[in-house]
Amino acid sequence: MRRGPLREGAFTSKLHDPRTAVVVGRRLGTALLVCFATGLLSHLLQEPPTWLRDHLTSRPVQGYRVTQGLHVISGIAAIPLLGAKLWTVYPKLFEWPPARSVAHALERLGIAVLVAAMLLELFTGLLNTVQWYPWPFPFRQTHFWLGWLATGGLLLHLAAKAPLVAAHWRRTGPALAQRRAFLAGVTASVAVVTLTTAGQTVPWLRALTLFAPRRPDIGPQGLPVNRTAAQAGTTTAPADWSLRVDGPRPYELTMSRLLAMPQYEADLPIACVEGWSASARWAGVRVRDLLDLAGAPEDARLRVTSLEADGPYRVTDMPAAYARDPLTLLALRVNGEVLDPDHGYPARIIAPDRPGVLQTKWVARMEIL
Template sequence: MRKPNPKAIPKDLVSILRRPPLPRFRSRLHDERTATLIGTALGVAFAAAFVTGLISHVLQHPPSWLAHHLPTRPSWGYRFTQGLHVASGTAAIPLLLAKLWTVYPRLFAWPPLKSVAHALERLSILVLVAGAIFELVTGLLNSAQWYVWGNQFPFIQTHYRVAWITVGALVVHLGVKAPAIARGYRNPKKELPQAQVRDVEERRDGVSRRAFIATTAVAAGTVTVATVGQSVDSLRPVSVLSPRDIGVGELGVPVNRTAGQAGITEAAVTADWRLQVDGGTRQLSLSRQELAALPQTSATLPIACVEGWSVDAHWQGVRISDLMDMAGIPHDADVRVVSMEENGAYAVMVMEREYVRDPAALLALRLNGQTLTLDHGYPARIIVPNRPGVLQTKWVRRMEAIV
């Protein structure tokens, strides 16, 4: 009789070493078809957020080669694109959660790394998921104006760069998963062996795919409708989660940055304030009373902010093009606008000639029929069509030509 070898490794231990006791997932909602359908909706939301975010970044920080090709019309263009940016990003949150739930069992696949190519694929997925979570979380905090990262974190630049990295990882992921995505779009019963079809049929005691997808769609639609009222007037009554109520604010318009936050006092704007216009054949120095005595122009233009809120308002003031003509500034000159605010990120703003010469571009003195308040930029502020709110400079003290 053969004696047992005490040094031999038991067969069950060998099996465990080869494949640890990982959890098994039998729900059919973790299949390729569900992942493909949810992923398609998520991809559409991410594409909309990326394209509109790119538009926003270009309008705020135009590259030199594009600066003089940005349109001033439609006047509501930025209001639409930035509202869509925030809305699509908000809708992507429940879609991403559903997508991650659908595919997370693959974290327990064995072996975890099958080859170098498989390792690179998993690395791209890590970058994609991390980037997507970062973009959605920081974007949501920014739309709520909850700047938990403080003043030292460059949100705009980081958000923009991570968006490119995330989209790059998404393109790689789509390329690698193209066969699986194609299978997901087809009828799965025609693609599976008969035994697997029978297994699927036997596991119908859980939530159906249709119910899961419908629930995800309702969740995405609900959070979108509940927040988009900050840019869509008709949905204000049902947008109970909107970070901003666009009907609340002095003169009927919300304020992002108050005069107090900008370090602007009433004494500073009333003590011999004059608008300086430099760089032309004639130097102008105009008091507010002299500006009010000039021909006044009215325009209904939206004020639209990067956080996603926007509202139409009625503005009245002096056409910027008229001021430039009075100062003898040529039509091909850009204009640098300097605020009384000294430390703000946009205290100095460059306005390209296309905006300067637009007939609706105003140095506004009145808002919704009343004199500007200090928080709204008294004694004078910029309002120009199709530009982000951060570039609608308040408390203007100097305008100078850039020839």
């Protein structure tokens, strides 16, 4: 017989029941699946496989802003939901005997992997929003594979528990006042963490941005900055800076020659993987005009190299759909002012529906591929 404080009957709350677990689980599952789908899209935009690379589209203009905002919003909302879900089921940890059969042991092992993957995924994702990485492994690759592990584990868990979920999907008895109060508390918690962080990408919630790591209206020229010129080692552009474009007809352009070319303006957002975004009015030379000047084919991709000496996005590739888009600019000004060094002076890339890490700053060279 079991002895001690965790003996049979030690957990007296009526909320450690299948109905409560199913109700919370529906909400948690929805948040996690939205988070996974939008995160997968972000990964594909940042590192598209060869078969997808030339089929990406630069529309809708605000697409990445919306999907990455949803990714971070749903991930943060999942944190209190996961806490509530684990609270409803944690007495199961103390079942006796721990494993009644091989199948039961495998099921419990799968749940352990699922919970561990979810906790690590949400924990590392939350710290990524403040750009704090107190671990030795690479964040992006680890986050990507943990997402697959957590989602696969969730689907397997749902398959194993399908009869139980189906039996308690709808309320069959009188509503429990305790359950109503508990679910109201969970809903309020999700609402608070969402409303106080979503303003970093949702303009009409900006006044409520209390706990978000970024306010989208604070920074040089009214825009936030993730990587400063000092961090990139590009605080001062070379006095003889010029843009080099390599292609069938290679050439170089000084700043005065760039300014003498037709100038275009575009209202486009900077949307970063950490979940914040902000719109600005950019002005500069269309990238498609620079391609035409170099004799680039219509379907040519573009490689952009930054002045920064090091960094994972010092060199980025741009598919033809982005390079040829009339809104894609080699920006020289923002909101009517010459670019601040932190925003990429002397020139930067700005393109629609593109992750912020790929909007290369401090551009030195373009190469037609």
